[in-house]
Amino acid sequence: MKAKKYLAIALAMGLTVSSFTGCGKKTDNKPNETPVTQGEDKGEKDQAEELPGLLVSKEPVDLSIHLHIYNKFVYTEDWVPFKKAAELTNVTLKGVAPESATDSEQVFNIMMVSGDLPDIITAERQNFFKYGPEGAFIPLNDLIDEHAPNFKQFLEEREDVRRYLTAPDGNIYSINFIPDGAAAQGYFIRTDWLEKLNLPVPKDVDELYTVLKAFREQDPNGNGKKDEIPFIDRAKGQKTIALATLWGAHTTTDRDEWYVEDGKVKFGPMESSYQLAMENLQKWYAEGLIDPEAFTRGAKARDILLGDNIGGFAHDWFGTTAGYNDMFKDKIEGFDFQPIAPPADINGKAWEYSSRPLVNPTGWGISKDNKDPITTIKYLDFWWSEEGRRLMNFGIEGEHYDLVDGKPIFKDHILNSDKPVTQALQDQGIQMQVGFHQDFFYEEQWLNPIAREGMNMYIENGYIQTPFPTLGFTPEEQKIIDEKSVSIYTHVTETTQKWILGAEDPTKTWENYLKALDNMGMQELLEVYQAAYDRFINN
Numbered sequence: 001m002k003a004k005k006y007l008a009i010a011l012a013m014g015l016t017v018s019s020f021t022g023c024g025k026k027t028d029n030k031p032n033e034t035p036v037t038q039g040e041d042k043g044e045k046d047q048a049e050e051l052p053g054l055l056v057s058k059e060p061v062d063l064s065i066h067l068h069i070y071n072k073f074v075y076t077e078d079w080v081p082f083k084k085a086a087e088l089t090n091v092t093l094k095g096v097a098p099e100s101a102t103d104s105e106q107v108f109n110i111m112m113v114s115g116d117l118p119d120i121i122t123a124e125r126q127n128f129f130k131y132g133p134e135g136a137f138i139p140l141n142d143l144i145d146e147h148a149p150n151f152k153q154f155l156e157e158r159e160d161v162r163r164y165l166t167a168p169d170g171n172i173y174s175i176n177f178i179p180d181g182a183a184a185q186g187y188f189i190r191t192d193w194l195e196k197l198n199l200p201v202p203k204d205v206d207e208l209y210t211v212l213k214a215f216r217e218q219d220p221n222g223n224g225k226k227d228e229i230p231f232i233d234r235a236k237g238q239k240t241i242a243l244a245t246l247w248g249a250h251t252t253t254d255r256d257e258w259y260v261e262d263g264k265v266k267f268g269p270m271e272s273s274y275q276l277a278m279e280n281l282q283k284w285y286a287e288g289l290i291d292p293e294a295f296t297r298g299a300k301a302r303d304i305l306l307g308d309n310i311g312g313f314a315h316d317w318f319g320t321t322a323g324y325n326d327m328f329k330d331k332i333e334g335f336d337f338q339p340i341a342p343p344a345d346i347n348g349k350a351w352e353y354s355s356r357p358l359v360n361p362t363g364w365g366i367s368k369d370n371k372d373p374i375t376t377i378k379y380l381d382f383w384w385s386e387e388g389r390r391l392m393n394f395g396i397e398g399e400h401y402d403l404v405d406g407k408p409i410f411k412d413h414i415l416n417s418d419k420p421v422t423q424a425l426q427d428q429g430i431q432m433q434v435g436f437h438q439d440f441f442y443e444e445q446w447l448n449p450i451a452r453e454g455m456n457m458y459i460e461n462g463y464i465q466t467p468f469p470t471l472g473f474t475p476e477e478q479k480i481i482d483e484k485s486v487s488i489y490t491h492v493t494e495t496t497q498k499w500i501l502g503a504e505d506p507t508k509t510w511e512n513y514l515k516a517l518d519n520m521g522m523q524e525l526l527e528v529y530q531a532a533y534d535r536f537i538n539n
């Protein structure tokens with residue numbers, strides 16, 4: 001579904017669709033005036049300020065909402081936080097998205113061309129950036145400024161979020177879900193094997209080489225066979241490729257390929273550090289330090305290789321990886337798979353390339369057909385108040401959690417139901433990933449202690465690098481990305497695999513590889529990213 005189609009249909013239906021596209025460079029830092037605040041006068045504002053408690057409207061108000069996200073969540077009035085919020089704010093949401101449909105993007109597109117839009121709409125950022133400037137969504141900048149003190153304060157503290165939400169036309173069209181807890185993945189090693197071989201925890205890439213070599217050569221599992229597979233990979237080679245970070249390179253694994261040096265946007269797989277990494281990884285692979293089936297084994301690699309007592313080192317999610325200690329404690333004597341600090345790269349820097357996203361692409365905005373944007377923004381701001389945030393994170397006190405020493409501790413029926421905790425919550429609408437700020441404590445209280453320690457080690461020592469921002473692109477830029485990216489990324493992936501597996505010599509083929517990328521439009525892609533990054537920084 002293209003923006004133009006929406007515009008054409010909307011025009012055909014006689015709707016007023018103003019286009020902000022190409023309205024010239026802003027002469028000051030103020031976003032476009034919001035036409036919809038015109039109904040507000042002094043009296044109304046004074047009256048609003050007198051409302052007691054968390055009420056955002058004196059009279060009960062119904063607002064329609066299109067909430068259909070992640071191909072599985074569709075708003076229902078039974079959802080606990082929303083029911084409670086209706087009591088507290090006087091605003092009740094009425095869902096309009098079809099529960100039977102499963103494709104969120106498709107449902108969104110159908111709703112957009114229908115012309116008559118509900119008051120509140122959930123969507124991905126790219127859609128707000130596309131339809132917002134065409135007039136389908138109301139710019140929120142002034143509304144937030146005047147009527148959303150909680151979210152306004154949040155944006156003042158989180159510059160990265162404000163930049164993320166700002167469309168190329170300078171306006172904010174949505175309030176998005178903000179995850180909490182930066183640590184995602186880390187390095188894990190069989191510390192019982194280290195002890196057995198009398199080796200220290202590897203602190204840098206050279207020590208890591210020594211350790212993996214010893215795992216391979218010195219029979220740490222003690223079965224008399226050279227069956228150890230030191231580094232395991234359950235992501236079809238992606239984890240193996242990411243070992244290149246130990247030579248200071250940036251790879252396509254976990255969206256780490258774009259990074260910035262002195263204001264200049266760079267593409268990791270075309271930098272010389274990448275070539276150096278490939279030469280070394282080819283050697284590691286040839287010496288059996290990496291699973292020979294790393295590129296083919298797939299998702300079960302961790303279960304199989306750890307369970308067979310032959311895997312020794314991995315890079316993976318803290319939560320699930322720490323869980324193997326309980327799983328295998330009776331099966332494998334001494335099994336101890338512990339998180340370790342990232343071994344320092346050849347430049348002496350210990351860093352973690354993966355991170356949780358700082359902002360989620362999904363958010364909610366106010367449509368052009370909304371008759372009461374002020375009440376709506378106040379309602380959306382409720383979720384950023386202390387009460388609203390707790391309600392969406394933890395549910396209702398006494399029902400879903402108890403306050404223990406001021407901390408919301410989930411009740412047993414949440415923590416020990418027959419479902420994963422997150423699902424038990426989301427089934428009731430709690431932790432629904434719309435415009436609210438997650439509180440990591442919701443997860444921390446049921447996290448494996450080994451995982452928690454690992455995460456804290458990574459956070460407290462500042463190992464996790466700030467991820468490259470998720471940039472917003474203009475339609476023209478997006479077109480270049482769509483045209484060039486597939487062939488470029490395919491070429492990088494295929495060549496990288498050939499290098500690591502030893503089918504090609506990275507030193508001999510490096511120049512040709514760069515030339516091929518250039519022919520595929522690498523320079524144009526770099527220019528697009530640089531332009532979008534510069535805009536992001538200057539927003």
Ligand code: CA
Pocket residue numbers: 219220221222223224225226227228
């Ligand atoms: Ca062995």
